[in-house]
Amino acid sequence: xxxxxxxxxxxxxxxxxxxxxxxxxxxxxxxxxxxxxxxxxxxxxxxxxxxxxxxxxxxxxxxxxxxxxxxxxxxxxxxxxxxxxxxxxxxxxxxxxxxxxxxxxxxxxxxxxxxxxxxxxxxxxxxxxxxxxxxxxxxxxxxxxxxxxxxxxxxxxxxxxxxxxxxxxxxxxxxxxxxxxxxxxxxxxxxxxxxxxxxxxxxxxxxxxxxxxxxxxxxxxxxxxxxxxxxxxxxxxxxxxxxxxxxxxxxxxxxxxxxxxxxxxxxxxxxxxxxxxxxxxxxxxxxxxxxxxxxxxxxxxxxxxxxxxxxxxxxxxxxxxxxxxxxxxxxxxxxxxxxxxxxxxxx
Amino acid sequence: xxxxxxxxxxxxxxxxxxxxxxxxxxxxxxxxxxxxxxxxxxxxxxxxxxxxxxxxxxxxxxxxxxxxxxxxxxxxxxxxxxxxxxxxxxxxxxxxxxxxxxxxxxxxxxxxxxxxxxxxxxxxxxxxxxxxxxxxxxxxxxxxxxxxxxxxxxxxxxxxxxxxxxxxxxxxxxxxxxxxxxxxxxxxxxxxxxxxxxxxxxxxxxxxxxxxxxxxxxxxxxxxxxxxxxxxxxxxxxxxxxxxxxxxxxxxxxxxxxxxxxxxxxxxxxxxxxxxxxxxxxxxxxxxxxxxxxxxxxxxxxxxxxxxxxxxxxxxxxxxxxxxxxxxxxxxxxxxxxxxxxxxxxxxxxxxxxxxxxxxxxxxxxxxxxxxxxxxxxxxxxxxxxxxxxxxxxxxxxxxxxxxxxxxxxxxxxxxxxxxxxxxxxxxxxxxxxxxxxxxxxxxxxxxxxxxxxxxxxxxxxxxxxxxxx
Numbered sequence: 129x130x131x132x133x134x135x136x137x138x139x140x141x142x143x144x145x146x147x148x149x150x151x152x153x154x155x156x157x158x159x160x161x162x163x164x165x166x167x168x169x170x171x172x173x174x175x176x177x178x179x180x181x182x183x184x185x186x187x188x189x190x191x192x193x194x195x196x197x198x199x200x201x202x203x204x205x206x207x208x209x210x211x212x213x214x215x216x217x218x219x220x221x222x223x224x225x226x227x228x229x230x231x232x233x234x235x236x237x238x239x240x241x242x243x244x245x246x247x248x249x250x251x252x253x254x255x256x257x258x259x260x261x262x263x264x265x266x267x268x269x270x271x272x273x274x275x276x277x278x279x280x281x282x283x284x285x286x287x288x289x290x291x292x293x294x295x296x297x298x299x300x301x302x303x304x305x306x307x308x309x310x311x312x313x314x315x316x317x318x319x320x321x322x323x324x325x326x327x328x329x330x331x332x333x334x335x336x337x338x339x340x341x342x343x344x345x346x347x348x349x350x351x352x353x354x355x356x357x358x359x360x361x362x363x364x365x366x367x368x369x370x371x372x373x374x375x376x377x378x379x380x381x382x383x384x385x386x387x388x389x390x391x392x393x394x395x396x397x398x399x400x401x402x403x404x405x406x407x408x409x410x411x412x413x414x415x416x417x418x419x420x421x422x423x424x425x426x427x428x429x430x431x432x433x434x435x436x437x438x439x440x441x442x443x444x445x446x447x448x449x450x451x452x453x454x455x456x457x458x459x460x461x462x463x464x465x466x467x468x469x470x471x472x473x474x475x
Numbered sequence: 476x477x478x479x480x481x482x483x484x485x486x487x488x489x490x491x492x493x494x495x496x497x498x499x500x501x502x503x504x505x506x507x508x509x510x511x512x513x514x515x516x517x518x519x520x521x522x523x524x525x526x527x528x529x530x531x532x533x534x535x536x537x538x539x540x541x542x543x544x545x546x547x548x549x550x551x552x553x554x555x556x557x558x559x560x561x562x563x564x565x566x567x568x569x570x571x572x573x574x575x576x577x578x579x580x581x582x583x584x585x586x587x588x589x590x591x592x593x594x595x596x597x598x599x600x601x602x603x604x605x606x607x608x609x610x611x612x613x614x615x616x617x618x619x620x621x622x623x624x625x626x627x628x629x630x631x632x633x634x635x636x637x638x639x640x641x642x643x644x645x646x647x648x649x650x651x652x653x654x655x656x657x658x659x660x661x662x663x664x665x666x667x668x669x670x671x672x673x674x675x676x677x678x679x680x681x682x683x684x685x686x687x688x689x690x691x692x693x694x695x696x697x698x699x700x701x702x703x704x705x706x707x708x709x710x711x712x713x714x715x716x717x718x719x720x721x722x723x724x725x726x727x728x729x730x731x732x733x734x735x736x737x738x739x740x741x742x743x744x745x746x747x748x749x750x751x752x753x754x755x756x757x758x759x760x761x762x763x764x765x766x767x768x769x770x771x772x773x774x775x776x777x778x779x780x781x782x783x784x785x786x787x788x789x790x791x792x793x794x795x796x797x798x799x800x801x802x803x804x805x806x807x808x809x810x811x812x813x814x815x816x817x818x819x820x821x822x823x824x825x826x827x828x829x830x831x832x833x834x835x836x837x838x839x840x841x842x843x844x845x846x847x848x849x850x851x852x853x854x855x856x857x858x859x860x861x862x863x864x865x866x867x868x869x870x871x872x873x874x875x876x877x878x879x880x881x882x883x884x885x886x887x888x889x890x891x892x893x894x895x896x897x898x899x900x901x902x903x904x905x906x907x908x909x910x911x912x913x914x915x916x917x918x919x920x921x922x923x924x925x926x927x928x929x930x931x932x933x934x935x936x937x938x939x940x941x942x943x944x945x
Binding site: 171174175178179180182183185186188189190192193194196197198199200201203204205206207208209211212214215218219221222223225226228229230231232233234274275276277278419420422423426427430431434435438441442445448449453456457458459460 | 534535537538539541542543544545546548549551552553554556557559560562563564565566567568569570571572573574575576578579580582583584585586587589590591594595634639641642643645884885886887891894895898902906909913916917939940941944945
């Protein structure tokens with residue numbers, strides 16, 4: 129295997145990491161208005177991902193940086209081509225992150241409601257748009273001889289891509305519901321479990337349809353069929369575990385589903401990175417889009433040395449904050465001037 | 476106005492905005508880590524309260540730094556895709572390494588620090604803020620290495636077949652002399668902002684705050700004051716060093732900084748110039764003889780190359796028909812504003828230290844008002860520094876290798892760039908208002924109460940509220 133192929137796999141791994149990790153915190157954001165019936169419950173919901181969402185988002189930044197470095201042509205074509213969807217994703221991620229940090233910094237209801245809206249929008253929009261974007265990458269888009277994208281915005285809104293977007297939303301929502309059932313206690317846990325069961329059924333239908341469409345229409349092979357089938361089976365397993373109240377296993381199941389769905393897309397894509405629907409000669413491939421062997425070699429060393437360490441300390445974070453959270457863990461909503469415990473963030 | 480101009484404006488606006496938060500993040504993460512270390516060593520509760528208080532201001536700012544940073548990474552591909560194709564091998568690899576090595580460290584350990592107060596043993600909790608701070612500083616190093624490569628490209632060759640820049644020495648890339656000069660300058664500049672913020676907030680509390688909190692804020696004032704003064708000295712020394720490197724590798728930038736048209740020995744430096752509108756003729760100026768020669772080459776008699784001579788030289792070297800000089804009024808004034816605001820911040824910090832020596836609280840309302848600008852002065856200096864360094868590189872995107880006009884995305888329409896430029900500008904403006912209001916509210920709020928630590932019986936109590944929760 130040459131280094132360019134290795135980096136194609138590594139970028140796949142980074143996106144798997146991104147969607148598995150940020151996938152559940154998108155889901156948590158989506159469920160904020162559903163599961164959080166009052167402010168205290170909403171704070172429970174948000175605090176399940178409090179210590180980790182920021183680290184999860186770095187997977188995207190790293191995936192973007194790795195694309196830039198290892199496949200500059202892919203990065204350039206994709207980012208300039210999918211201009212408006214990426215703009216929307218950026219806006220969504222900005223207001224979402226600021227929402228998490230700022231919503232508790234004042235106590236008035238209107239302030240919190242507005243940031244809740246930002247968090248909800250910021251969780252749905254990126255999931256939907258990433259689904260649309262990746263489906264389009266697999267499907268192929270108009271690319272000219274200079275590797276420039278020549279389609280417009282509406283070219284991206286085809287049925288297959290829209291199904292991809294909706295599937296991604298459904299997957300994240302289910303994944304988030306399972307995560308919430310795993311991380312909370314009391315009433316919220318029960319309701320999260322129920323939502324996971326219901327949303328899971330819809331997700332299963334969507335995911336099977338999308339994966340079947342993917343492997344039948346866009347160059348699926350034995351490997352991609354296998355990953356798609358296992359992804360679907362894992363979702364079924366997750367739903368069964370959820371029904372049995374085994375939240376840990378259910379979460380493993382939805383994580384595998386999302387991870388393998390992304391792997392399926394990358395497997396179908398291989399050895400291309402961005403097929404051209406205009407002319408196969410303009411297709412960006414691992415070979416014609418990659419950096420030089422020297423750069424790839426340097427980055428491979430850095431990745432091999434650093435990635436295990438990152439996995440270790442991120443894993444440790446999840447271990448440190450492994451306890452379930454309930455409404456009684458949420459400190460009073462103190463204003464700044466009336467000190468609330470020893471909390472750094474106060475409210 | 477075309478898509479290129481809008482893309483350039485967008486880059487300027489989003490970058491300057493991003494860099495309002497970055498210096499606070501770099502400086503405050505380190506200063507908060509130091510405060511917590513002092514508390515850990517002395518067990519003096521005052522330092523714990525200061526750690527938590529300034530930690531909160533730091534976090535309000537940090538969220539904005541992170542999210543505006545993602546825009547920076549995406550922007551290269553979105554607006555500057557031909558640049559990305561040209562430099563992915565070199566520039567992209569630095570961004571990827573930055574993300575892997577620095578961003579994960581920074582954000583993961585900051586999450587552990589924020590939420591880990593009652594979950595982690597004290598020494599480990601202290602280590603998390605240091606890890607986050609080191610991540611921040613590493614991130615600064617890699618991004619400066621990427622920027623410095625655009626100022627002074629090293630460690631690469633151009634592949635004649637593809638016309639792209641290809642890395643051939645990572646060592647040269649990481650030890651670029653421009654990087655080595657820029658790193659301390661940016662670092663001290665960031666510490667000036669963070670120190671100034673601490674001084675301003677602390678002095679406000681000495682005037683208006685609760686009596687009970689004044690001793691702690693007096694300590695903070697001295698701490699922040701010395702940080703600002705020493706950082707100003709560091710910024711000056713490193714800036715001088717940087718000026719000499721710049722004269723060597725980007726002579727046009729230094730000539731533009733002075734608006735020096737003809738090559739001159741014993742070149743003077745002007746504090747202020749009023750010229751004709753096109754910048755070609757001087758009407759009135761206050762100048763210091765020989766200073767430019769000393770700034771540029773460390774010798775008051777040295778010859779400094781002028782804009783016209785460099786234009787001739789570059790026309791012969793890179794091709795005629797291009798104006799190789801940046802916009803002179805922008806470089807001239809941004810360079811002076813950087814120095815002026817930086818020096819003003821240092822002087823004000825020094826004055827504050829003098830006025831508050833031996834436990835004095837000055838009665839001057841004027842001083843209070845002036846000191847409240849102390850975080851802003853170095854921040855403005857930082858921004859002008861970046862405007863100078865980026866505008867001074869023009870018309871090059873990568874000096875000597877790629878013109879700015881050649882780097883823009885060809886496939887992106889004018890309407891798309893205008894849409895994103897407008898969106899970001901409006902969003903950033905709205906968020907700026909929110910952020911400033913929150914910072915003021917929390918800065919005025921004063922120190923948090925510290926409750927006695929729960930004894931061992933309570934420690935295992937699963938129902939105890941979280942020490943930190945959103």
